[in-house]
Each structure stands twice: as structure tokens, then as C-alpha cells.
Amino acid sequence: MIEQTISESAATIPGVGPTFLCLYGHFYQPPREDPFNHVMPLEPGAAPYANYNEKITAECYRPNALAGNFAAISYDLGPTLASWLEQNHPDVYQRIIEADHQHMQRYGVGNALAQAYNHTILPLATSRDKQTQILWGLQDFRRRYGHDAHGMWLAETAVDLESLDLLARNGVTYTVLAPWQAATSVDPSEPYLVALPSGRRITVFFYNAPLSGGVSFDWNTTNNADIFAASYLPEHLVKSKLEAGQAQMILIATDGELYGHHKPWRDKFLSYLVEHGAPDYGFEVCTLERYMLMYPASKEVELRVPSSWSCGHGVARWSTGCECTEGDSSWKKALRQALNNLAMRADQLFERYASETLSDPWAARDGYLALRNGWESAASFWARYGKGQEAPTDSQLAERTLKLLEAQYYQQCSFTSCGFFFEDLDRIEPRNDIAFARRAISLLWQALGVDLQTAFVQDLKAAKSWRSHLSGAELYQQLPIVQPGLLPPTRKKR
Template sequence: MIEQTLSSDLSIRPSAGTTYLCLHGHFYQPPREDPFTHILPIEPGATPFANFNEKITSECYRPNVEEGNFEAISYDMGPTLAAWLEKAYPDVYQGILRADQLHRARYGVGNALAQAYNHTILPLATTRDKWTQILWGLQDFRHRYGHDAHGMWLAETAVDLESLDILAQCGITYTVLAPWQAAEAIDPTEPYILPLKDGRSITVFFYNAPLSGGVSFDWTTTSNADVFAASYLPNHVVQSKSETGEPQIIVIATDGELYGHHKPWRDKFLSYLIRHGAPEYGFTVCSLERYMLLHPAHREVRLRVPSAWSCAHGVARWSTGCECTEGDGSWKKFLHQALVNLAEQSHQLFERHAEEALNDPWAARNDYLPLRNGWESAESFWRRHGKQQRVPDDTQLAQRTIQLLEAQYYLQYSFTSCGFFFEDLDRIEPRNDIAFARRAISLMWQALGVDLQHSFLEDLQAAKSWRTVVTGADLYRQLPPVAPELLPPLS
């Protein structure tokens, strides 16, 4: 712990009750299960744990639940992480859900946000896929928390106006962005109203960049919660607001895994800060929705779009490659195009063949998650989406339609942002995206006997690692073998 004399000068402290502190944790793990076996592979880097999910649960999720941190902060729990925790550690999973329930009971609003389902970079998605990602994220949240979400965390805070307008149409009232995503100078100590189409709007909170960066990357910043509250936070208070009693909020947004996994013992820092450090130095710990209820936004803002919190080039980090990562990032363009081409071919086949059994294949896709996960009965699903409001008499047609929907499910997984975030193609994250695409190819092959593998491999050949010269096609061929009948023959 850092030894530092704390100032006793009360003038550095904001007026009690007028300055709020919100700590937002983005808790997320990408899906790493084999899409054919649904088994999470052994990950040697996580030793002595079997995999990183186990390791991070021990170092972060469980300690923060046991210390009650989830009850005080603002947070989102990604659907893929939630699904794994629900099965592997139901007590930890229930503890995270219970935190939102306790917050609602105390303040009348929850402190959990939903998340776009597959951590997809929404500005790069088609309009149809944006709807699916947002609706699946909201359905997942409603099932787990028992109420509708009012806030949504966007992967990498990547945003465009269409995505925000869809959020507003779905009942989302607020989100969180980086200050540099604003198109004009803003005061990050207050939320803003972003006008959208047809009179709709959404509230945007901008996180404090220096504090969020310091908490994330500088070990000294989080060494002592008293020092943090006494010396770091006051530097970001707007004194004119403090003097007049005008409310203001300091939002610190980070990956949730920071608290205990990326930085050991920072779960203890967080616990002390929210219970002692911040309150004792005049800051009211508050969630985003609670603050919005107490002090609604009143000024408007314009945004730079598309933009994200971890790319200075719009969203090029996940599409064409850019200087945000080292080396030759051109592989991203080719991998992304390969996935887009596969999705377009699959979508055409899906629409043509699924409409034999479904009134509107795309509406059915948007509602597929509850059916797939067993939250809705097959009878209910077919009554809402089937021709003549029922399951087809032809059992093969019904089975084929479900296979086509399942292929759409895995195509969504193939665009998980982690596959494009890092510097090189020859990593586990791009491999996983390619593995999800292969699962979709398999389902299309089983359903229709159509070979989408050949053209996908041709497209993947252009994606090449600048470190190992491995191509995307090589990564595809290196995936674990499956029964020969599940895939078209490899040429």
C-alpha cells in the first residue's frame, strides 16, 4: 500500500450529496466452448485452473460477489459469461443477479445493464443483425433478471446512430460512451440527451477518461482507496458546480475483470472505496440509472460516428485494421470479408427455405433465443411464427427449419469482436470465430446439402498472419476433427 499523508483541507471535498461517483464494470468473457462438443478446452495459460473462466471466477467474480461489490456499482454481465456461470457456478451467478434485485429494492431502479448479445461491433453489422443482437441481449437480460433492461452496454462502446435508434425503439433509455465519441466539447460530469429519429432520444453518460485509464492501466492509482478518494477524485470535480450545489457525477468505466483478475486484490480496493473511501471524502456512490432518475439530462449532444472506446480510427480495429495494434492488420479485412460473404450466402438460403415453415423467418430468428435455451416451449414458438400458427406436419421440414435457425445462431457468434481486437490472426480469438463459422457451415450442410465451405476457405486463404504466415484457411483446417458427415468434403 502506498503511504501518503491525506489532506485534511475540507475545501477539496465536494458538498455532500451533490457529487456522485459511479463505477461501472463491464463483466464479459467470450465464448470459447467447442461449438460441436460444447466443451471448454483445457487452457494451459490458466494453470492451476482448467481454463480462464475458472481462473477469473476464483480471482474476480466470486470475491466481488462475496464482498457485495455488485450491489453498489453499475455493471453489465455478458450473456455468454452468464450462461457459463449459471451452469458452472450457480451460487456466483445468483449472487450477481441478486445484486440488481437488492439495488431495485433499495432505490427503485436496477444497477445492471444489458449487453448486445455476441459482443458484436454493431456499426459493422447489418441493420437486420443489429436488431437480432439487441433483441437477443434484451431477451437474455429479461430472462435472467426478471425485468426489462433500461440500459445497454455496447461492445467496445462502438456506436452509430442506427444502433442507438434501435436501442431507443426497444425501450433502452441510456448507454455509456467515451468522451472522445462526442462530436463537440462536453462536460463528462453530466449525462446528455442524444436526439434520434421521429422524436426518439437516448441518454448518454460519458465516462471520465483519465480516471478510467488510470484505474485500468496504472497500478499506483488503485494502490490505496483513501488516497484515490482524497487525491484523485477531487481533481475531476467541477468546482463551480460544487460551490453552487449543482449535481455532478464522475463515471469510471473499466473491464470488470480488472477488480481481482487483471489486478490482484483490486476487489478489496473497490470494496473499501465504495464503503469508506468515497463516502468519507464527500462522494455519493451511485448507479447510472439512479442518477438519471434523480438528475435527468437536460443538454443535448452530437456524436462522432462510427466510433469506439478502444480505436482512434472509428471502428477500423475490427474491420480493415489500423495502427491501434502492432504489425500488419490487413488480415482483419480479409477475415471480416470472409465472414460477411458466408453470412450473405447463408442469409439468402435461410430466407428462401425457412419461409416454407415460418411466416417471417427474420422475426423468428429474433425470437429464436428463448426457444433455443428452453425459456419458451416449441408449441408457443411455432404458434407465433409457424405457418398456420403451428409446427409443420412434415417433421423433416420442422427439423430443417430449426437447423437453419441454429446456423443463424452460430453465424452471429462468428462476429464476436474478440476475433478482431488483437494484433495477429494466429491467436485463439480468430480461431474461435472461424470455428463458429464452421459450425454454421455444418448446419447448412445438414439442412440443405449446400456446400458453403469451399468458398469460405477460398476467402480465408487471403487472411494471413504477419508473424507466422498461417492463413485463415490453415486455421480452419487445424480445427478439431468432426464426423465426416457433418461437413462437406475438404477439397
């Protein structure tokens, strides 16, 4: 039975409209494994843990899962993090997944959202890559939670209308944005509808910026959950709605790792807030889809596009570089151009050679995640995407096709947003993106004997670290040595 009533605490306060509080957690870690041997390197900064995934699990994911916090909030669990947790801490993983099941049983809707698969900045992706990222995210969600996702978190809340239209086309009904991503002033206490070029519409929740920023960056804001509920929350209620008896919701959206990792003990703040602090002061803790079910959006809004939640220059932080990060950020434009050039060449090869065995190579790429992760058998995959609904009789052709698909997978990984988020090229995040690109180059070399390495390394020379003065080409040469034959031979200087 879907619960459609407001809480007794809100309903029994004379002359006051129902007030809700939604906490949103974006839980995500990029892939850190070496793409050749699939081993995660030791990360000294995470000591005494072997790596940051282990450290953050101990400080954040495990305590929040044990406390039941995931069942009270809206959240997304990024696919790369979910995969790592499933393999390394299945008990924590299962508790997080079960939280959505509990919410579904109680309210008829889940509280988990999907995520665009590789945390790609969708407005900077091609239309085809946007589609793949969305479909992979939705497929991953369905496999883990056992039902379709109705909401999707966009990396950095970076948005354009084409991305929203693709979300709506694939069954997504809502997402979360920052209030400054609206073209006009909005009331963040209610959801809005965005009209899309195709005639479709999608619901957008705008988070409360002052409270979300305070929770994220001001230690004093989260010192005491009672004070937070009694003092901070009421200041952001819309008085006219209170007086008119209208429902309203305060949405606080943050990185999920805030609760225990970025801020120690804030997992306990979250627990107390949702169990005692908020209810005791007249706020019903509610999730996004449940609120949308009770109070669907009725007003329309236009958006500023492209835009994001952590860049005041649209999406320049991940493309040309901007003042959002210190130092000379021109390396971002050069790195992205190198990756775009590589992707263009690789896509041409993929389409040309995969067409020999696949009826629609791009549809096959959209469906490849299920085969790669063992959710679908090879026979079923070839029946759906192979020419003549079967695998090629030549086993070498079949193997070549799978290498081409795997190259596409790592090509998608190379656009992980973390590689462009920070201030300098000479960091682990850009190095990882370059490493993923090298893995794609390796697979294409093995499959076709075509050298894409030389041009890529040449392009990387234009990307320069302003701190160490190393170029992207030098970072490429510093990547771990791989077995002979896996990469094109390096041309030696005369």
C-alpha cells in the same frame, strides 16, 4: 419507495453541491466451448485452473460477488459469461443477479445493464443483425433479472446512430460512451441527450477518461482507496458546479475483470472505496439509472459516428485494421470479408427455405433464443412464428427449419468482436470465430446439402498471420476433426 434524496454527507457540506461517484464494470467472456461437442478445451495459460473462465471466476467474479461489490456499482454481465456461470458456478451467478434485485428494492431501479448479445461491433453489422443482437441481449436480461433492461452496454462502446435508434425503439433509455465519441467537448460529470433520426432520444453517460484510464492501467492509482478518494477524485470535480450547489457525478468505467484478475487485490480496493473511501470524503456512491432518475439529462450532444472507446480510428480496429495494434493488421479486412460473404450466402438460403415453414423467418430468428435456451416450448414458438400458427406436419421440414435457425445462431457467434481485437490472426480468438462459422456451415450442409465451405475457405486464404504466416484457410484446416458427414467433402487437389 424510490430514493430521490442526496446523501447526508454531500448535503451538509456548506456551499458544496452534491457529489456522486459511479463505478461501472463491464463483465464479459466470449464463448470458448467447441461448437460441435460444447466442451471447453484445456487452456494451459490458465494453470492451475482448467481454463480462463475458471481462473477469472476465482480471481474476480467470486470475490466481488462475496464482497457485495456488484450491489454498489453499475454493471453488465455478458450473456455468454452469464450462461457459463449459471451452469458452472450457480452460487456466484445468483449473487450477481441478486445484487440487481437488492438495488431495485432499495431505489426502485436496477443497477444492471444488458449487453448486445454476442459482443458484436454493431456499427459493422447489418441492420437486421443489429436488431437481433439487441433483442437477444434484452431477452437474455429479462429472463435472468426478471425485469426489462433500461440500459445497454455496447461492445467496445462502438456506436452509430442506427444502433442507438434501435436501442431506443426497443425500450433502452441510456448507454455509456467515451468522451471522445462526442462531436464537441462535453462535461462528463453530467449525462446528455442524443437526438436520433427517428425523432427518438436516448441518454448517454460519458465516463471520466483520465480516472478510468488510471484505474485500468496505472497500478499506483489504485494502491490506496483513501488516497484515491481524497486526492484523485476531487481533482476531477467541476468547481463551478460545486460553488453553484449543482449535482455532478464522476463515472469510472472499466472492464470488470480489472478488479482481481487483471489487477490482483483490486476487488478489495473496490470494496473499501465504495464502503468507506468515497463516502468518507464526501462522495455518494451512485449507479447510472438512479442518478438519471434524480438528475435527468437536459443538454443535447452530437456524436462522432462510428466510434468506439478503444480505437482512435472509429471502428477500424475491427474492420480494415489500423495502428491501434502492432504488426500488419490487414488480415482483419480479409477475415471480415470472408465472414460477411458467408453470412450473405447463408442469409439468402435461410430466407428462401425457412419461409416454407415460418411466416416471417427474421422475426423467428429474433425469437429463437428463447426456444434454444428452453425458455419457451416448441409448441409456443411454432404458434408464434409458424405458418398457420403451427409446426409443419412434416417432421423433417420442422427439423430442417430448426437447423437453419441454429446456423443463424452460430453465424452471429462468428462476429464476436474478440476475433478482431488483437494484433494477429494466429490467436485463439480469430480461430474461435472461424470455428463458429464452420459450425454454421455444418448445419446448413446437414439441413440443405449446400456447400458453403469451399467458398469460405477460399476467401480465408486472403487473411494472413504476420507472425506465423499461416492463412485463415490453414487455420480452418487445423480445427478439430468432426464426425464424417457433418461437413461438405473437401475437394482434393489434382
